[in-house]
Amino acid sequence: MSDNPTAERARSGAPGWWLVFTRELKELWIGGRALNLLILYSILMGATSFLIATNAELELIPPREVAYLMLWPSIAFALFIGLIIGADSISGERERGTLEALLLTPTSRRQIVIGKFLAAASPWPAALTISLVLVRVLSQGDEVFVKAVFWGSLIGSVLALAFIGLGMLVSFWSNSNRTSLFVSLLCYFGFLLPTQFPGEAQAGSIGQLIKKVNPMEAGKEYLARVIVNNGTPDELWVWALAPLTFLVVALGVLFFYAGPGLRLEGGRSRPNLANWSRAGGVSAIAGLLVAGLVTILAVSPVAARGGDRAPESELPIAITIDKDFASVKTGDNVKFTTEVAYSGNEESPRMVVAMNIIDIEGEVVDPEDWSPQRTQVVEPLPAGETATQSWVVNAIQEGDFMVYMVAVPEPDSEEATSQPVSTSGIHLTVDPFYRLSPGGVLPFAIGIPIALIATAFLLRWLRRRGLDTGAA
């Protein structure tokens, strides 16, 4: 028998996943695939930012809405990039004939998958940075930027990692890149499709449930509510469930079921008894997570309906507001709170608090443009209890306005009515404001792609330096 020092060698070098990760990273970035996709991304996002900036000036869209309008498409397109890179990671190697050499190394299959996953995730922080630079410019110094950074990074990362995992799973089971990319695209559009449903379909209870179950739609809704409507995690947790479940299921299946069975052909190795039990375990956990998600979402507070209370025609309900007047400029927002107090002896009926805005000059006001959240539900209050609601009004039009809030108790029956209770008004004076210049975003919209293209050339030049490029 020949000596084989390598076989006996202790594993003193880097771990296998790290080796795979660094090699994949080089191939993605120096090979140019990731950089090319990012250049395309920056061009598209630059164009989007310019359009949003122009639109914001024409339609007086407030900064927080502009920030969201920029943030979500950036995340959605970054998810697409992650999916494509994930979809190429395994089937691409199969097709190029380089997977077998990797499988012949002593590095475990799972470590190979982990290394590839981490490398596939590397373009996400770069895409996020590009998008946050544009959000920063468009938000014009508004405090919403901090929120956009935090929640955009958090929700975006959850979704991005889950989509990369999904892409890799598709790639894992595909023999050719064409199949892998096609199936991944189908998945992506499958997630996008519900957003194209008619408004009424989305507003119904089934529509709401689909919205909450679809991780992409739920993530989008979470960001919209937290950034534009000042929602809090306590109120919005239900929208974070689908993205988190998607992440756990996708990565769980990838690392614990599929990964260890990575093989030369599409699919995983024929499971032996131990693998079957592991597969059963993973499937059971994934199934429980999904079933739990659907159940929680189906019975969540937003979908819940109030009880069958019988309100009095004159209920001891009072509603107060914490602001009397506000003087702002177009594009600013006004935050205030209302407090509904119930002084009856029994539990109150369910109530709806609604926002009303009128122009003191008598011009028509479309409240839809002023605040995306104009009603809030107050669940039945115990005797002597109060409930507080937070509100935001975006000053989108100059003039003199009155904002007042009305609490409407739920009527007892179809034939019954109830007595709404109103607050005093907030006298809102809105002065014109020089808004975001579309030109302000141009240097960034053009500069970022140029900087990336320059980086690509620089990397290529650095790579070529010192290489013998003579033809064979």
Added chain:
Amino acid sequence: MAIVGSEATVATTVSVSQSTVLSATDLQKSYDGRPALRGLSFTLEAGRVLGFLGPNGAGKTTAIRILTTIIEADSGHFEVAGVSSRYPEQIRRRIGVLPESQGYPGQVTGLEYLAYYARHYGWSTSEAKEYSLALLQEVGMQKRANSLIGTYSRGMRQRLGIARALVNNPVVAFLDEPTLGLDPKGQQELLEMVRRIARERNAGVILCSHLLSEIEGVCDDVVILSWGQVAAKGSMTEVAGQAQRNGVRIHVPSPSADQAQRILEAIPDVKVTGNGAAPGRLQVEFVNGARPNTREDDGLYNGILEALIGAKIPILGFEGQGSRLQDVFLRLTQEEIQ
């Protein structure tokens, strides 16, 4: 003899000597109920080159993939340097493989490529680089170490592939069609390299090839697979010796062909069955049971040669028919088909 064992379809006891680096016992594999490998058993000893032969679909690739832990056998087991096939990661530390359809990343240099794989076996970055340079020198690629693989010729890539197969100093190297697509000079150089690997590294080498002349020229031992089972195995001499030498091909100048035919037909037990298929080419068959199976029985060959020389007919070519590996291969695989 380096290869031992009984008939393939029967569960086999394989005798393992001190120098045995690979022993396979009764390996079986089916795909969707269709048997691809039906009881492969053989051993390979250190420092020897074993030719793995078989027509398309004979089970060669399946056998190699099982032995290199890419796929699992349905039953049977094998050992590499005493390590059981139940420990595939340990097996992979001890083998080197050049797969048939090996792809290469075009955007890395040969040196980077090798160093990357060396690091998978625990070498540090500097050690891996140093060792990879030595390997590139061994396969004659040191001048192109810093060139991108995308600029390599087919032959260079095959050399690089062999270097990668040696990166862990394997006890067994599997080389699947290493000369595919190479020009004759490239083929010759590569086969020399294969011999050198076995001799200087004292490694067992399994060489898969469709080119029988290649196997004949470089291998010590041979296994012929047909329809998933072993049709023949043993040392090259033993397997080639299984052929029935039943004729001879003679090449003479065209004007002398007819005269040569008359002379040959005058010799007892000899019949000329082909003349004129190509100018000056004569096909001679032994009849009446004459079968010179061993070197000692080659008097019939001498008789033919003496008769032609005596008639002053120039002999441009003389080749015993049925005495080559190709004849054994064709006969055995044909029998299996029938």
